[in-house]
Amino acid sequence: MTKHAIISGGSIGGLFAATALLKAGWHVDIYERTEVELSGRGAGIVTHDTLNNALRAVGADLTDLGVQVQDRVAFHKDGSRVATLPYPQIVTSWDRIHQMLRRLVPDGAYHLGKHITGYTQTADNVSALFSNGTTRTADLLVGADGFRSAIRGQMLPDIKPQYVGYVVWRALAHERDLPSDVHSAIFPNFAFFTPSQSQIIGYPIAGQNNDLREGNRRYNFVWYAPAPAELLRDMLTDETGQHHPISIPPPLVRDAVLQDMQERAKATLPAGFVEILSRSERPFFTPIYDHHSPVMHDGRVALSGDAACVARPHVGMGVTKAAEDALCLAKHAATSLETYSQTRVPASLRAHLQARELGSWMLEEDAQNADGSSHVRLTEIMRLTAATVA
Ligand SMILES: Cc1cc2nc3c(=O)[nH]c(=O)nc-3n(C[C@H](O)[C@H](O)[C@H](O)COP(=O)(O)OP(=O)(O)OC[C@H]3O[C@@H](n4cnc5c(N)ncnc54)[C@H](O)[C@@H]3O)c2cc1C
Incomplete structure (x- = not known):
């Protein structure tokens, strides 16, 4: 039976x-x-x-699975390249x-x-x-x-599940909305920015309805940022004062939380990523838990x-x-x-x-590396991020 x-x-x-x-x-x-x-x-x-x-x-059916990227590129805060690792990979979307x-x-x-x-x-x-x-x-x-x-x-x-002390901010920008210099420097790449105690990962994905045509794709922006328990509590509190334990639905994130994130982004990130963020649909965050x-x-x-x-x-x-x-x-x-x-x-x-x-490498404190130029683990981070764990 x-x-x-x-x-x-x-x-x-x-x-x-x-x-x-x-x-x-x-x-x-x-x-x-x-x-x-x-x-x-x-x-x-x-x-x-x-x-x-x-x-x-x-x-x-794996036809049109996603966007092919060729290189992993780590950036300095001034926008220059710190390292390049050839790493062909197809990036797709949850949807x-x-x-x-x-x-x-x-x-x-x-x-x-x-x-x-x-x-x-x-x-x-x-x-x-x-x-x-x-x-x-x-x-x-x-x-x-x-x-x-x-x-x-x-x-x-x-x-x-235990909260690990940081959140991940995510945002999507339409390819056609990006200035040409940002597009040519960042868009085709699986990008990294690895300053002390923070990290950006970015890569192109399909546009709406799995549109893979040039100009119609989107850039997926992922920013890991520390948020001690007290700050997280504030971030998980909506405009009415209601606290959402564990995670908050994206539409309920307060404007002040978004504004604070945008200001921290301007102070910390390379200008190209700030541009991507400012041209993105409403960013949202997820606290990271382990179990x-x-x-x-x-x-x-x-x-x-x-x-x-x-x-x-x-x-x-x-x-x-x-x-x-x-x-x-x-x-x-x-x-x-x-x-x-x-x-x-x-x-x-x-x-x-x-x-x-x-995650622990990301959280390492290193005053010399505020600009992302010298993470001692950069090679391993670029090789092991989003790579199969056998
Ligand atoms: C909207 C969304 C976006 C994501 N984005 C990413 C990403 O960008 N990168 C990445 O690596 N991973 C992402 N993930 C997580 C990734 O998809 C998961 O690690 C992977 O898909 C395995 O998830 P899961 O199905 O085990 O759990 P989940 O994706 O958490 O799904 C659990 C499902 O169970 C349902 N459910 C929960 N409790 C009950 C219940 N009691 N009865 C019935 N149903 C219940 C939930 O509504 C949910 O649909 C995302 C997940 C979601 C849901």
């Missing part, structure tokens, strides 16, 4: 789990708590061979990958506005519990419900993607890690979730630790 999996969370991790299980002959149902189809606000995602192979394995996977899941199997709060299980089956009081029973439950996972909260109540689960299963329940472990975005492995979880899960789900867990826990930990190390 066909086995049935329930998946909590319909973002990229949930879709990867669903498509891999479908390929392995399972019947799947995804339950996503958000009421409307998800959107990544155009956020950029760096691809790796591992990710591309996983997309092919679940049946995705593009989400669309590629979403179309592989039948509409009848993707349920919006359904919030899973926990589970019960017997030797024969597992039941997902919904916030409206209903339950659904299946052979397998996958917690792909992100870093604040309700499934992990029940499975591993002691594992709590890692020592096991990824409990009976018939498995964790995958960010629910199991977060690798900070420095390694650009969030999507790739979720893809590898999914393929491994599909391989072992019918026989041994323990083998799944034993395989994926150490692999996730490697990505998690590499990301933490990159």
Whole structure:
């Protein structure tokens, strides 16, 4: 008889789990708590061979995957180049990958506005519990419900994501809006600016509706900036005075917070990046949290993607890690979730630790390097950022 999996969370991790299980002959149902189809606000995602192979394995069509970049370039605050590393790579967007996977899941199997709060299980089956009081029973439950996972909260109540002391500001500028000098110096490159205690990463991605034509693309601006707990609390407080613990919806970020960020950008960043920022759609920020689960299963329940472990975005492995979880899960789900867990826990930990190390290099204090000219780890940062962690 066909086995049935329930998946909590319909973002990229949930879709990867669903498509891999479908390929392995399972019947799947995804339950996503958000009421409307998800959107990544155009956020950029760096691809790796591992990710591309996983997309092919679940049946995705990789045509027009993204923008090809050739070089990684580190900049001085004065706009000159500090270092260049040839590193051909395709950079794409969260929306593009989400669309590629979403179309592989039948509409009848993707349920919006359904919030899973926990589970019960017997030797024969597992039941997902919904916030409206209903339950659904299946052979397998996958917690792909992100870093604040309700499934992990029940499975591993002691594992709590920890704020790491900095946020990432993200923004997108339309290619056609950039001055020609900024465009020619920065736009085609995977760019870095690595002053003491901060970091910029930037790269081109497709325009609206995956438009890859020159002039129609966008530049993805990513700026890691320290925010001690007290400052973060202020940044997470909206105009009405309401504090949003963990993260704040972008439209609710106060104008004063945006203005303060723009002023710090002017004082810290090369003029070309300040231009990109000033011509971007409303920037938004995400606080960075760490967590890692020592096991990824409990009976018939498995964790995958960010629910199991977060690798900070420095390694650009969030999507790739979720893809590898999914393929491994599909391989072992019918026989041994323990083998799944034993395989994926150490692999996730490697990505998690590499990301933490990159984060710690970024936070190193060095008065000589306020202009980004002399980070002692620059070569390693350029080589290991958004690179596959084996
Ligand atoms: C909008 C968005 C933008 C992103 N941008 C980037 C980026 O630029 N770079 C990068 O590396 N990574 C980014 N990520 C993270 C990256 O996509 C993830 O690391 C990777 O996709 C794996 O995520 P995930 O599906 O495991 O978790 P998430 O992306 O966090 O998704 C979890 C999903 O589960 C749903 N959910 C949560 N709780 C419940 C519940 N109780 N019941 C039902 N559903 C629930 C959430 O609504 C969400 O859709 C982004 C994620 C999102 C959602």
